Every structure is written in C-alpha cells, then in structure tokens.
Amino acid sequence: MTPSTVRNGNSPRLVFDASYVAVVHTAFASAAFVSALCLACLLHYKKVVRNDVAQWPDEWWPSVSATIGDWYPERNIFQILIALTSGPRFALVVLQYFLTRSPTSSWPTFIFISGLVRTLSCGGWVYITSSDDHDVHDVLMITYMVCNLPWMLGGIAFTPKTNPTAIRRRCVAPSFVRRFFVSLIPLIYFFIQHKVHRVPGAYTRYSFFEWALIIFDVLYDSVAELDFKEANLQVCSDLSDKTQVSNPGIEPSVHRKTPADDIQQLNGTSASPSEQGSGPRNWRSIILEILQDIRPVTGFAADVYLSYIFWSIFTSLVPTLFYFSVWELGIAGTELALLSTLSPIFLGFSPFLSWVRTREGRTTMHVLSLLGLAAYALHRPGHRLLVVTFATAALVIRQVVDWTGDDGHGVEYQGILLGLGLIVSSLSKHANHANNPIWPIVNEYSGGYNKTGIIIAFLAVYELHSRPSHNRQRQTTEKTARTQHAVAGDVRHWLTSAIPLGSLMFSLHCLLSDSSTLIAWSWTGYSNRRAQGPQPNLHGSITLITQSLGLLIPIFLASRQPHFLTHPAWFGYGTISSFVMYQYRDWLGYIGGLNLAVFLMSIIPQVLNSAASASIGRVATTYFLAWLVTCLLDLANVWTVAYAFVPGGVYLRERTDLVLFAQMACLALAFDWPRMKKSAVGLSLPGSVKSYARTLLALLSVSSVLVTLYRWPSSPPQPHHPGPRILTAGIWTVHFGIDNQGRDSQRRMRDLVGDMQLDVVGLLETDLHRIVYGNRDLTRVMTEELGYYVDLGPGPNSHTWGAVLLSKYPIINSTHHLLPSPHGELAPAIEAWLDVYGTEVLVVIAHNGQEEDPLDRELQSRELARIMARAYPHPTIFLGYVVTEPFAPQPAPYDILVTDGKMHDVDHEDLDRWCEYILYRGLYRTSYARLSRGLVTDTELQLARFVLPKHGFGVTNETVEARTLRAFKEELSKDHWFPMDYYGKGKNFHSYHVFGT
Template sequence: AFLVALVVACLTHYEKVVRNQYYGYPDEWFPSVSATTGDRYPARSIFQILIALTSGPRFAILALWYLHAVSKTRTPSMLAKVVLVVGLIRTVSCGVFVYITSTDDHDIHDIGMLVYIACTFPYMLGTIWYERRLAGTSVQQAVRWRQRICTAFIVSLAPLIYFFIQHKVHHVKGAYTKYAFVEWSLIFYDVAFDGCSSWCFRRLQLQVVDAGKAGEAALLGGTGTADSSYGQGKNIASYAAAAISCACSTLSNMENIYFFADTYLGFIFWSLLTAVPLAIWYFPLWHMGLSGDELFLFANVGAVVLAVPLARRLVNSHRGFVHLLTVLTLVAYKFPAPEHRLYLTAFGSFASCVAWFSSFSARTSDRNVYAWLLGLIASCVIKAMWRSNNPVWPIMHAENGGWNGSAAMAAGTTALSSSSRDASPTRKAGHAGTSSLDWLPSSFGFGSLLFALHTVFSDSTTPLRWSVDGYPSTGAQPVPWGALSIAAMCGGLLLAHRRLALTLLWFGAGVLSIIIFSATSGWFSFLGGLLFAVFLFSLAPNFALSLGTQPVGRSLAASLLTYNILMLAHVWTVAYEFVPGGPLLRERTGLVMAMMTAALAVGFAATRKYAHLRAYPSTVRHPQEQQAYDQRRQATRSIVRRTAIMLASLGAIVYLARIPLRAPQPHIPAEHRAFTAGIWTIHFGLDNDMWASEKRMHDAIDELGLDVIGLLESDLQRIITGNRDLTQSLAESLNMYADYGPAASKHTWGCTMLSKFPIVRSSHHLLPSPDGELACAIYATLDVHGSEVDVIVSHNGQEENLLDRRLQTTELARIIRTTSNPIVFLGYVVSKPFGEVYNILMGDGQLNDVDPTDWDRWCEYIGFRGVKRIGYARISHGGITDTEIQSAKFQLLDAPSNPAADRAAAIKHHTQNLAAGEGHRVPALQYPPQFRGTGVRGHRYHVFDEPRYF
C-alpha cells in the first residue's frame, strides 16, 4: 500500500508532494509519508483502499499470534493479553491517521500518529519478550529478526528527531528529504516486524469443518469395524493428498512472484557481467595499450570463495543479502571518476556471481537456472528498448537515458524478497568430481557456454551485425529482425527439458549452425545464428545443472578461467596491435570459435553422462515429497514457458515499434542541389568521462545539419564495447539510412556511414595491413537529389605503420580513380598535408583537398571530385572523443567537371578561397550560428573560429 502510493504520488504530483512549507524541488526531492499518503489524489485514495484491504489480515495476525502464544503455555499469560490489546489499539490508530489526513484535521491526524508510535514500543518489546519463552527453531529465528528490526526502529528515532529539528527549527535545505527517508524506514521496519510472524505460523494449521458432516462422520466412525478403520485410513490419505495439492497451489502462486523477482535479479547479473569489460575498455583505449585495469576482468573468479564451507553456508543462508550487495553497486553511476565506477561494477559482478553460482547446487537449481537465463533474454529486450544500451550500466545516467536509480530500487525490492525466503538446501556434489578429473569437462563446457552467451547473445543485434554485407544485399537488418534473435533464444530455452536437447543429432546440428554462422555472410549467416541461439539455449540449463553437481570451488575456478581466457582470445583477434602475443591470434576468430565449440563438445559429453542429475531419484524420496517435487518441476516449466512467451512477444512489439514510418529528408532543400558531409572518429561511443555518448552525438550531428557522415571506430559488437549497435541507434534517432562497415566478425574497429539520401549500392573493403591493425573502408553510391554521388569512408592505420598506410592509401586511390561519378572522400589518413601518404590519396586518386591551405591537420581529411565545394568547417569534439568533427558543404554541378582545373583552383591563395563570405550564401547553405564563439555543449568552430566559404 505504501509503495504503490509512493510510486503514484511521484508520477502524478512529484513537485507538489516533495514541497514543504519552506522549500521545494530541487532542494527537497523525496516526499514524506504523510505527503505521499494523504495530500494528493489519486495516491491518497489508492492508499486508503489498499490499507482497507490489508486491515483484515492485520487483525488476523494479531489473533493468530495470540492463539499461537497461548497454545504454547498452559494458561494464557497476562503479557500475551496486553500485547494483543496494545496491538489492537495500534492498528486502530493506524486507521485514524490514514483516513483522517493532515489536511482534514491536523491535530487528530497527529494524535493518531503519536498513539501509533507510542504503542509500537510496548508492542515490539512485549512480543519479543514473550516469544523468547517459547520453544522451536522457527520461533527463535523470528525472535532474532524481531530483535534486529526493533533495534533498527529505536536507533532510527534519533536521526528522525534530529532532521525534523533541522527542518522545523533551523530551516535547513534538504533536511526534510533526509527526514522522509528515515520516516519511510520506520514504515518498512514496522511491516517487517509483523512479517516475522510467518516463522511463528510455520507449523500452524487452520481447518474449516462442516460440523454436521463432522458429526455424521463421528457416528459412522464409532462402529469400530475393520472396514471403517480402513476407510478412515483412506480418508486420511486423501485429505493429506488434498492438503499437499492445496499447499502446492498456494506455493505456486507465490513462486511465480518470486520467479519474476529472480528473473529480474538475473537481468542485474548479466548487466553487471557485461558492464565490467565495457568499463575496463575505457582505460586501454586512452592508454593505447594495456593499462593494468584489465585485471578486473577476473573479478568473477572470486566466486571460488564458495569452495570454503563457511562461506558457502553463509551465502546459501543469506543469498538475499549477497544480492543486496550486488544492488548497492548499481549506484556506481553516482561517481564521476571512471575508475571508481569500474571498481564498484567489478565488485558487483563478483557478488552477483557468488549469489547465482551458489544457487546452481540448490534443490531448486532448475528454477534458479531458468530465471538466470531468462534474465539474459530480459536484458536483450531491455537493450532493444534503449536502442542497444543497458539503462543500468555505469556508462549511463539520467542525462543520456539511464534509469540506474529506478533499476536499483526495483532490484533492492527483489533482493529483499529473496532474503525473505529460506535458502534451499544444497545437494551434494557428484561422486565423480571428488577423486578424479571428471569435474573438468563440465567446467570447460560451462565456461564455454558463458563465453558464447556473452559474446553472441548478450544483444539481439549481434547475430545480425556479425554477418552484414553491403547494399543492396545487406542481409537481415537489426530492425525488425532482431526480434527473431530474441524469439530463438526463448525457443531454445523451452526445448531444454526435452530429450532432444541431449542427443548427438542435436549437437551435430548445433555445430553445423556455428559453422554456418561463422563462415558465411548475409542471410545465411543470420539463419545459422538463429539455429545457434536455439541450440545454445537448449544446452544452457543442462550445462548449469551439471556444473552444480561438481565440487564447487575447482569447477567454478576452471569454468570462469575458461570463460575469461576465451574472452581475452576474442579481444586479441582484433586488438593484436596493442597486446602481448597479439600476432598469435591476429584475425583468428575462427580459431576462437573452434576452441569454444570443442569445449562445448566436452561439456556436452559430461552432461549426457550425468543426465540423471537433471532430476532427483524418486527412490530416495517419500512419496508425498516426490509428488511435491514433481508438481514444483511442472510449475517451473509452466512459469518458464509463460515468461519466455511474454519476453518474445515484448521483443517483437519493441522492434515493430522501432520501424521508421517516414523516409529520411535532407537538411538542405532539393532546389539547392547541395548536401553537407562530415567525418568523425567517435571512440566507440564512450566520451572522455566514460559516459555513453550517443545522445550527445545525435545532438551535434543533427544541429550541424549533416546529410552524410562517416563515423570511425564505430564497431561496438564486441565484449569490450558492450555488444552495442550505435549505428542503428543513431540511424533511428536521426532518421538516416545506415551502412554498417565490414561485419563485426571481420576484425576491424569499424566504419559507419549515415546518410539522408538513399544508398543505391555499397561495398565493404579490408585494406592491405601487413604490419598493423586491419583497416576498413566503405565505398557507397548515394542517390543525391536524383544524381549518383559516390562516398568513401575509411579508417587507415596508425603512424607507426608507414607501410600499411602506403598500401592502404594506394588501394583507396585505385578505387577512387576508377569511378566516373562525382565522389567525396571522408577518411582518417594519418599524414601531414602534402606528405607522402597525402599525395598518394590526392594525387593518385585525382582528388581535390577541401582546403589545401589548412595546414593544421593530421588524421581526418575530406576530398572531393565532380562536385562544387561551398563551405568547410572544423568543430571541436565537445569532450565526446579526442577527435574533432570535420565538415564540408558541396553542390552538384550542372556539367561534368575538369579534375585538373578543380585541383589547380583549390591550391590558390587563402584569401581567394575566402572571397565568398557567408553573406553571399543563402541561409540554407550556411553553417548554423550556434557553434560560433563559445558554442554549445562544448562544440564550437575552432582552428579558424568560423566556417570557411568558397
């Protein structure tokens, strides 16, 4: 009731309910209990209705506690009666301050509140004092928790009074918000104290008996015959079966709620696991090599603490507390320093691994494993909603679309629900792992599985970007076909309990899917990826359950080391230029996939060998216990099926909603036959302070009016960059066509071209790179106002590799030289103007430099041929990256141009180039004025301090 009222009040009247008699938002930003529940409609009415619904159970708790207490003693104690009476007064006083709000009658409202608080002390202390005299493990567990809650309640009164005085007497800004937090904590302590009664009622049974039927049965039972005795036994058995069925039905309803909560915690696990390498990547990116922070990648290996019996027992009995530790690390977004966010995220990943991997050996391990895997699918759906970003990552905050705070609050609630449940007893490890190396196959298999899930299926667009081709046969596009990726994951999970999942034929089909996915491109690769998803998710629960039967310490150590080694190998295939031993895995993704498949095969064999571990032998169970277990297993399958269908449906809705409904429109009207182009190196969508930069990039590109832009370092479909699709995100938000450069499996850092004009055709090129990192290029033909214009976007090698840059630029010059269409070059060349590599590009490629007099360039260059240049600007990066935006405006020619004459004219004196000032251009052909002077958001015209016009 309180939480619903809080949410409704914040959604409907946030600034009104946080305002008090002295201050409002933003000085005060959290509402008090009274403001939430009594000040505004509809929160007040909803709260009062919910409180009315809960009043009956609250009175029932008092009555049941009294009956339970007196049943444990021979005569009713006066203390029990006093506690009952005080509890009744306390409950009635709750109704007083709930239904008579402070706006109705301030005095009566306050009296009701004071009576409630005054009764809370004797109620809590009397309950604890009385229960300490009672026997029973459950009762004593209730006493321990009641003591803790009562202590917290009493201790909280001091800050409550302090902050109230600060607000009421000293008028301190923000004091009432702090007072509100303490006030809300008292509410939760109060509810939790009554919730401890569940331990006391554990052995309590309530029976509703038809007295007439009971009397008739008593008369019949009084004959004392053997037949009646037998019939009585049958009735008892049937009653027992009915009781078990009823209990399981009730348990099933609660288990459904708990299952959704655990699925959300699974989402948090995958969010943190995928965030760690993403946060690490920021540091070597700026160091251009290993920074030492890479060691945090192994934070997950800390889960081997479960090998210590004491640690394992503590985690199993307080798993909710461990989840709560995980949740606390979600506040990393509050820390501006990137290293602090990395430390918190790594610790959160460690704690989450401990909590989840310990649950794989529990009696409810099948349920836990399915919730864990559905959490991964949920993360894919949520990333689809946020256009490939995860709203709880430490690179997100409110300014760029993060929902970190809301997600942390929801995760805290689910963690508390986990802590309210008894930990399931763990089953003993399989005998095979205790005296031999039989535990290794399961470990290798699970580590490889974790790697495959993270690498390929932690985002629904990764299987599509792995195989993308040029226009017009690009293959499947992320929107809407990403929905099929989610559906395939869900479908695989629903096959996991089938016998098919552990057959050799199915494994053979899975290996074939991996080969098709890795070795082909376009639609064939995507279809192979869908089959790979079905195959992998059908294996995942079996692999996890198999791991749960092994010695926990050594099996987790081997699994997580396998996962991390494969992950490093995957990174080494593209980052070989900057890491030790890089040439060994240079461009060898096929080898990494082969190692992954071999480890999956080993794990598959081990899982088949111990297939009996998927269920518990009925011979060791009491029949009623076996029945309860079978019903629980069926209930788990049912809720898994419903959740999977729900997620697949939600994924389809999200992707269908993302389909663009209108064609892109150029910024410059068609009658001018002009367009604006640009080039920008974007550092993988992480700004200089380690925040996701898509939103700021969108604002800069849109306000500059860029019709065509090349984005470099844009391939984010890797573990270290979060498996994000920045290209699709910007294409949708800017309403532009997109050409994603060489596929994610091609070992480049990526090129992307966004265009307001239709892409007629394009090809992706891997440029010669014998020494350094593999260079990429996109060669596209656009339909610009009815005329074909070619555009090349390229990212050449580093300064240290002169041979690479020569060969790469020579190949680019050859491509440029062969086209007869007008052409614009947007690239990263690494050369001084009129240097050797520059001359190869401009001379051999027969290109014109957009401004030969601009001597202060090194990386980015714009060239053209067959179009008329009308403007050129250099815009500062605004902290989004370390590289500026270069832009040029071009106009289509009515007649074919003379490349030699264009080139001679372009080298004329600087003042001649500037002869046409901005005033000679119509506004549609001018650069926007807001970037002059200090600019906006850190972006401004720099170097020349203004655009140049020609």
C-alpha cells in the same frame, strides 16, 4: 435473477447475479466507443480523418486514437463513459479469478495479474492520448496488447469444463481471439504502408483493423456472462443496521448459487454457515487468498529480475575497464579487474561457504552486488570501475551459490532463470537503443533508467529475503542423486564439467547478449537499394524469438528425453550452425547464427546441472576453473583485433576461427561421447515453473516484435536542403561510443550531428559488437531519431575497429573493403553509391592504420586511390582517417589519395590536420569547418557543404583558383551557413576553431 434483498439472521443482504457485471461492462464499453465515433463523424469528420500523409477524400475513416483523443466533446464523453466502465472491468477481472482459481495451478493467478495490468494500461492509453504524449500512449498501448495474449488464451484454457455452456464459450470466445490476433497482420502491414511508404489511404485501411481489435476485445470480455450464469455466481452484500456500531458499512462477498439458495430466498431464510460449508467470504479474505496465490508468481518474477541484474552487471564490467585501455592504446593495468570474476575461489573457505549459503549470506551478497548499479552516480571512470569490480566479485559468488542448488531451488530452475535473464537483458537493450538501461556507463542523460532499476532490484531482494522457507526435501534428494553420480577423486569429471560452463558463459556473452550482434556478423551492405541481409534495428526481434525457442527445448524435453540435449548429434547441430555463421554472410550466415542461438540456449540447464554435480565437495575449484575459462576466452576474443597492442597478440591476429573452435571444443566436453559417457541427472522442473517460463517467453517474444514496430522508421530519411541541391558531409572518429567521462556518447553525437544538419556522415571506430564495448550498436539513436539509412561496414568477424556510413540519401550499392595490412591493424573501408537528387555520387569511408606501420598506410592508400580513380569522373566524396600531413609526398598517404585518386583537398590551406581528411571531386564546395571535440571523443568533427551540379551537368571549372575562392558567409544564402550557435565559445563544449571565424 434480478437483484434482491434477503435476510441473513438479523442482517439483510443484497444479492445479484455476477453476470450483470459483464453486461454492464459490455454496455458501457460499447457506448463509449460508439458515441465517440458517431460524434466525431458528425462534428469533425474531415478533421478526424486527416493525418500527416493525406486527408479527405484519400482518407475517409477515422482511427481510434483520433476519434477518442483529439476533439471536444467526443473525447470528454468517451472518457466519462470509460471511467464508468472501470468499476465493472475490475470486478470482471476479480470474478473471473474467483471462478477459475485452483489449488493445483498458478495459471489463474497469472491471468488475474495480466488482467489487472491490461486494465490499468487501457486506462493509460485512453487518458494519455497520442496528442498528449505519443511515446507514453504507444508504450501503454503495446503493454495492453501484450497482456491480451495471456488474458484471452488463458481465459479460454481455464474455462470451467463442468459448465454446461463451456463448449459454447470455447467455441465463441476463440473465434473472437482468432479474429483479434489475425487482425494484427493487416494492421501492421497498413501501418508500415502509412508510416514508411506514406501511401495515401493506407491509414483508413489501418483504421478498419484497429476498430476490429476494439470490437473483438469487447466481445471477448462479454462472453464472461456465460461463465457467470452457468456457475450461478452471485455478488452479495451484508446490509447491516446503521445503528449497529460494531459492524458498520458493507462487507460484500461472492459465492456460487445453488438450487437450495433459491428455495431459501423464496422462503426468506438462509442456510446456516454449517449448512453452506464455509459460507460466503468477504472481500478481505478473497484479497488475502489472491495475495497468497500471487506469491509464487512474484517470487518467480523476482528471480528473473535478479538474473537480469546478474547479466547487466556482468556485461558492464569489461566496457567499464576497457575505457582506460582505449585511451592508452595498450595494456593499462585496469584489465586486472577482469579477475574479479574469479571470486569463487573464496568459497574454498568452509566458514565463508557455509555463511553464504544461509539466507542472510545470500541476501548480503545480493545487496553488495547492487553496488554495481549504483556506480552510475559516480562521475569519475576510475571510481566507477572500482565499485563495479567489487560488485562483480560479490555477484559471481552469489550466482555460484544459486547454481549449486543451495538456494532451495533445483539447478535446472537456475538454468532456466539464467536464460530468461539473458533474454530480458537483450530485450531491454533492443528497446533502449542497444544500451542496457541500468548499466553504470549510462545515466538519465544517456538513456539510463538507473534509479528505477535500483528500486525494483531492492524490491526483488526483499521478496527473496522474506520468501517462506523452501521445502528442502526436494533439494536434498537432488543433491543425493548428484552425489551418487559424482565419482569421488575423479579429476576428469569436474574438469569436463567446469570447462563447458566457462565456454557457455563466454558464448552467451559474446554472441547473444545483444539481439543485433549476430546480424553484425552477417552484414555486407546494400545491393540495388536493398539491404542484402537482416538489419539490426528491424530484425533484432528474430534473434530474441529464436533464443526463446531455444530455451523452450529443455522445458519441454527435460522430463521426456533427458539425454537428448547431451547426445553427440545435438552437439553436431551446434557445430554445423557455428560453421555456417562464421563462413557465410547475409541471410544464410544469420540463419546459421540463429541455429547456434537455439543450441546455446537449450544446453544451459544441462551444463549448469553437470557443473553442480561435479562441484560437490569442490565448489571453489570447479567454478574458479569455469570463470577462468571465461576470462581466457574473453582475452582471446579481444586479441583477434587488438593484436597490435598486446604481447603475443600476433598469434591470434584475425583468428576468430580459432576462438570459435576453442568455444565449441570446450562445449564438447558437456556431451555424452562413447568413451566419456557420464550418468547425468535427468532434468526436472515443477509444473508451475514450466508454465511461468513458457508464458514469460511468449510475452518476451511478442514484446520484442512490438518494440520493433514501435521503433520502426516513421518516414523515409529526407535531406536537409533538397531545394538548392546542397549536400553536407562530415567525418568523425567517435572513440567506440564512449565519451571522455566514460559514458555512452550516442545522444551527444546525435545532438551535434543534428545541429550540423549532416546529410552524409562517416563514423570511425564504431565496431561495438564485442564484449569489450558491451555488444552495442552505435547507430541506433541517430538512425531512429534523426532518420538515416545506415551501413554498418565490416562486422566483428572482420577484425577491424569499424566504419559506419549514415546517409539521408538512398544507398544504391555498397561494398565493404578490408584494406591491405601486412603488419599493423586491419583497416576497413566502405564504398557506397548514393542517389543524391537523382545523381549517383560515390562516398568512400575509410580508417587507415597507425603511424607505426608506414607500409600498411601506403598500401591502404593506394587501394583507396584505386577505388576512387576507378569511379572517375563521377562525383566523389572521401571521408577518412588518414595518418599523414597535408601535401606529404609519396609514399605518404596524402599525395597518393589526391593525385592517384584524382581528388581535391577540401581546403589545401588548412595545414593543421593530421588524421581526418575530406576530399572531393565533381561537386561545388561552398563551406568547410572543423568543430572542437568537446566531451564526446578525442577527435574533432570535420564537415563540408557541397552543391551538386544540375542533373546531367558537371562542374564547369575545377581549377585551383575556382575551387579556393573565399567569401564572407553573408554573401551566400543562409542554406550554406553553418549554425551560428557554435561560434565563439560554442555550444555543449563544441565550437568552430582553427580559422578564428
């Protein structure tokens, strides 16, 4: 039907088919891309196909981003046409929603929101090109691709089955969708070939699939024309008389055309409202309906975000308090802050419990818990700890109230939220260099987005407070059912429900609060230039996807097989998985950890439900015990490595196996053993919640993969001075990545390491995959922004304080050592062979024990000397933390390493050293310096610059006189100079010191 004017009473109406919207959208979108491509090829062909790897003729087809964003006039014409496309695009989204909306499903509302976000992000990456801001462009592009998943699949699933062409659409549209997602596979492959392997011509092949995505995207939206035609969907506007002040302007409306409408339009008449049912509705009524339909989705989103807030504040407590313990190297007293998680004991006061269960009480506790986010603004670590401690106490109380089902939702719903919040928290760390962006230990200078997080948190709390009252009938029914199954006075019942909950919270926190923790457990280094197992920055998304799969199990099986997840066989699956994770390494150990992740995520709703059933009449005691179990397991986990600094630590020294056994033993109480069988209430979730959860889990999984691709190294690491064959090495004890102000120090470290142009870096005290350090990866910022190969050294299950090797040179092989430590702390070492300009060079990174244990230090030094002497006469560099004085005779470590290890001191005249040493052989040393510690840590950075002999030759003169020649820096080329900015007062509180030059 062509646009026409019909008269409704005294008011004419403009009426046209909604299918024209789809046609106009397709025409404008196609014209925009086709015109840009034609103009780019005609006017700037060789420029538009050129990239940072190759140019014409190796590259001969332009990418989408270069075509639409780099050159005049195609960029401007494209943006004008895309601006014209925006109106039909938004109209298309609204009309699609109007056609598919249903009073029995919230899916169309979610698809509508996805369509809006998709449209806005499309405008973002179109108008903010990669030339303008590469990061923003990529983020918006990733958002667009993520939103394509629900938009396309949801649109197909909710095509009205009553349409005669529904079969056509379900055949045509899926073919475009399949091609769209299948194209992602070669797209990713050729992108890696271009960015990582820098293969000429790979970007041209990548561009083919990039253009294919655009074509399939436009074609998919064009299919909406079929729906609108067969539904007889029309857009109408009331053209009121301009002289009528009472009804000025235009009020558009949408309705479905019927055969009666055609007859009435031919006769110039229109049916009355009573004849048309409710009649056409104006835009305002449609928008109000949309907002009303969106409310359940926004409520679910707010609940998920508040669960994310719970995990963010809860996981920040221990790193905030342990800052003081690290400085004291012993119990500092701040450990008492951990007792803030025992705040559910206050729920034993009935008036307080009654108030907290009210809307005002829950809102108040939510607001008080948000103080934990605002603590980032405090400069003193002690003040931050006080605020975070108070916020945690409020946080745990409000969380317990939710877990009992007193929020108007079912306990099963809270279980799903708890798992979703954990995944969102882990994903936020995966995307933000292993730091939660709203932790109080980060700020805008260390990777934090605190203000944004706080604003969204207040919006979520407001949504919760203003939410319509829940229908309490379902909640009352569930409580009655739980009461019937709870045995009054049965102490065993509440004990066997509280203890598994405490163990579950510890297990989730310890193993799954960061996507790379399971990888660190299995990491063993390199063999034949390849990592032997998964890598944290490249494979962390697999952990997130596995967690999502684990949480899907109770969503799918809860109503069908309610006792499946409490069967002893399922516990056996979890136990075997934990054993494989602990016993094996590399991919096999990681696979065991992934299966354990599935197990832990799957039992969250059932464990929460069991605790809620047992807590009726004893809320305070049940949840106090649960959090007490969590606290005890936290301490036990720390004592396995910090045994030298705590009373009674010797009994848990290096006994992660005992802690893991205790975890699983506590979880065993949640299962239906023959003599302990409990009649647990079956899990039930509303259909809308299942839909929201499944969709969100899919989006989180896709997002994790896209984040990995976004963080993928753009090119192989390159040394700073390849021409003169210069190698610059440094050693730094970085104090667990917490600076003197109690904040994450990754970016401070990046700045100094980058300025010093270090090719090989040894970092010590780096094992942060523990609860006390926030389960972080200290290497993320430097490896991704400066470009390094990384070896993490022995993992958290090796009970050391950690060692890391960063190298600009390929790592041929690496071996992890646990040095002899009969009395004191266990010492780590990394033995790595590097390909330095075609010559194999051995680098040894080590952290010896403290001065309290002389036998340990002697045995450790002898083992290191053996490793280095075995490699003689190969070029070797030792970068280590060795508690000794220069020239100290045996059994002190210095003489053992130098004499027995056949090494040379980097500067035997520097007598002011105590802990850090650089030793070498088979290289020419040209420069040596020590930088003051600044604000990063309590230990200085030592560095030395070497020249590698010509390939196939060795050092011709290694006498003391030859090795200790002095020269002014002006006598050497500038390649051998250290940065001038650090002379005198220095830069960023760092400066060269000791030598006065």
